[in-house]
Every structure is written in C-alpha cells, then in structure tokens.
Amino acid sequence: xxxxxxTASIMSKKLAEGAETLVFDVKCGQAAFMRSRDDARAxxxxxxxxxxxxxxxxxxxxxxxxxxxxRSAGNAVEVIEAxxxxxxxxxxxxxxxTLELTARMTRASGLHADAATARAELSKRLDDGRALEVFRQxxxxxxxxxxxxxxxxxxxxxxAAVTVPAPTSGHVACVDALQxxxxxxxxxxxxxxxxxxxxxxxxxxRLVQAGDAVEAGQPLMRLLAKEAARAEPLVAAAIAxxxxxxxxxxxxxxxxxxI
Numbered sequence: 001x002x003x004x005x006x007t008a009s010i011m012s013k014k015l016a017e018g019a020e021t022l023v024f025d026v027k028c029g030q031a032a033f034m035r036s037r038d039d040a041r042a043x044x045x046x047x048x049x050x051x052x053x054x055x056x057x058x059x060x061x062x063x064x065x066x067x068x069x070x071r072s073a074g075n076a077v078e079v080i081e082a083x084x085x086x087x088x089x090x091x092x093x094x095x096x097x098t099l100e101l102t103a104r105m106t107r108a109s110g111l112h113a114d115a116a117t118a119r120a121e122l123s124k125r126l127d128d129g130r131a132l133e134v135f136r137q138x139x140x141x142x143x144x145x146x147x148x149x150x151x152x153x154x155x156x157x158x159x160a161a162v163t164v165p166a167p168t169s170g171h172v173a174c175v176d177a178l179q180x181x182x183x184x185x186x187x188x189x190x191x192x193x194x195x196x197x198x199x200x201x202x203x204x205x206r207l208v209q210a211g212d213a214v215e216a217g218q219p220l221m222r223l224l225a226k227e228a229a230r231a232e233p234l235v236a237a238a239i240a241x242x243x244x245x246x247x248x249x250x251x252x253x254x255x256x257x258x259i
Contacts, residue, residue, distance in 0.1 A: 001033070007046045014051075021057040021109040023101055024048070028256055029066035031177030037062065037256065044259040057108045060259035063097060067210055067252065068177045070094040074189045074203015074224065076155040083149055086135055088127040093209070093254055099123060100255060156201035158224035162231040166214045170244040174210055179241035183234050187225045199226055208242060210252045 014022055024047050027033070028040035044060035051058035070091040072081045084090040085098060103118035112118035125131045132149065139146050148154040184190060188199035207221040208214060220242050223231035 001039075003039075003043050003046050006033075006043060007050055010047060011050050011054075015054060015056075019056070021105060022047075022051050022059075023105045023108065024058070024060040024259075025097070025101055026060055026062050026259075027065035028062050029064055029177065031068075031181055032065035041257065041259065044257075048259055059104050059108055061101065061104070061255055062257040062259065063255055064253065065177055067175045068180050068207060069097065069254075071207045071209065072203065072205045073180050073184050073207065074187075074205075075198065075200040077203045077205045077224065080152050080155060083132070083135075083152070086126065086132040087129070091209075093252070095126070097254060098126075156199075158201040158203075159226045160224070160228040160231060162223040162225070162228055162235065164220045164223060164235050164238040166216055166218045166220050166242075166244065167239055168244055169214060169216045170246050171248050172208045172210050172212045172214060172242060173245040173249050174243045175208065176241040176243075179237065180204060180207070183223070183238055183241070186234055187223060187231060202226070204238075211249060213248075214244060 010024075024044060026040050026044040026047070028037055029035060032040070034040040034043055040062045044062055048058040048060050070078070070081050070093065072078050081090055081094065085094050099119050099122055102122050103112070103115055106112045106118045106122065107115065112121060136146050136149055139149070145154065181190075184203050185192065187204075188202035190196075191198060201224060203224050204221050205224060206219060214220065221238060223234055223238060225231040
C-alpha cells in the first residue's frame, strides 16, 4: 500500500498512452484499495500532482466503494451491464458516474464549455447509440467478437442461478461490497491461487441497492456458478451482506469528494 508505487504504476501507463487529459476515479471504502477518505485523497492528490508536473490536465473524483456500483458483480455480468449502459440503459448509479467522469474529461479537454452542456451532450451519445458504436469499433480493432454487443447470450453462461431471498421486509440500508466480492471469488469468479482457473460466467446479478424497498422472500440477488452445489452454501453469506432496516434511508452519496 505505497502511494508513490501506486502512482508510478498508474501514471506510467497513462503517460505511455500519450493522454493529455486525465480524470481519475479513486475508489474509497471497505472494498477499495484505499479504505479511508484520507488515503484516497492522498492518492488522488499524488496522481494529479504528477500529471500536472508533466504538463497534463488532471482532475480526480473520490467515489464510494463501501457498496457495489451497479447491480452485478463478476466478469461476464459486469461487461453485459456496461454494454447495457452504452445502450442508454443499465443501472442508474453506473450511468450517473459514467456521465460525471466523462463530462469532467470533455470539459477539461475543451470539448464542452460547462457541466450542463457536457452532461446533456454525453447523455445523447449514450441514448442514440453513438457511444456503443465507438465501443463496437474498439472491440473489432482488438479482434473481438462484436456480435456479443447485440446478443448477451454469446457471453459465457452459468450452469446454475441460485436466488437469495430477503429474510424480512423493509428498506436496503447497505450492501457490503467486500462481502459481495468474497462471494464472487468463492463462486469461481476470481483466484485464491495462481493455479486457479477463473469461471467468467460466475458472479452475482440482480443485486439490490441501498434505498430499495424489499418484501420478505423477495430476491436480493442471484448467485451464478457452474453448478448449484457451489452457490447454495453461500446463500447465508449473501443474505448477511445486505442490511435491511424498517425506515427509508437517505439517498446514497456516490461522489464523496472532488480533487
């Protein structure tokens, strides 16, 4: 956890790419590398300082990672969710953060004069297909199968989907992002040893978010794995990852700070 080493690792790649304007999304919270706001701020400031010293325009946002972003966690399911966002859909929080980051990028690079104009123009590009078309060209340039952009069924599919029921009625107060990540790991979506083989279809989808109202027995999420026997033992941990309270909660603050 060395800020100078993290800064060097990130900035060497960005500078090698030739980028003149950089906007950093520095995650902060229990599922982020920088768990405290102070550490996240220090990293954001370090990245920006190095960028400016080398003649780059920089900005940074510190964003919440106590809870998952979007409603999926895993490999294929997150790519599918990103494509849905590029089609003008996707989860509201994913779209909001995407627009905020890109609006800051276009303003810093001089493409848009103000935040309102930037967000309006970028929203149109999500909704009318222009953003998706650029991504389609990128996938093709890398030799990827562009057919997956129009048919999610071409992505790796799980052998089983196990529903996790809400234990009680109420309002979702918090979804523990660290616990969700650990569950995805155990479903096969990550490695605990270098010899492990990742299952790209493993993960979680249809995940509730803070502020959602739920009824007892209603699905909180689905656990995706090769077989149900791998997912079923994780249901209790998945239930424990979601805190339900009786009263509605304030809206989640996604962007914690701007640097």
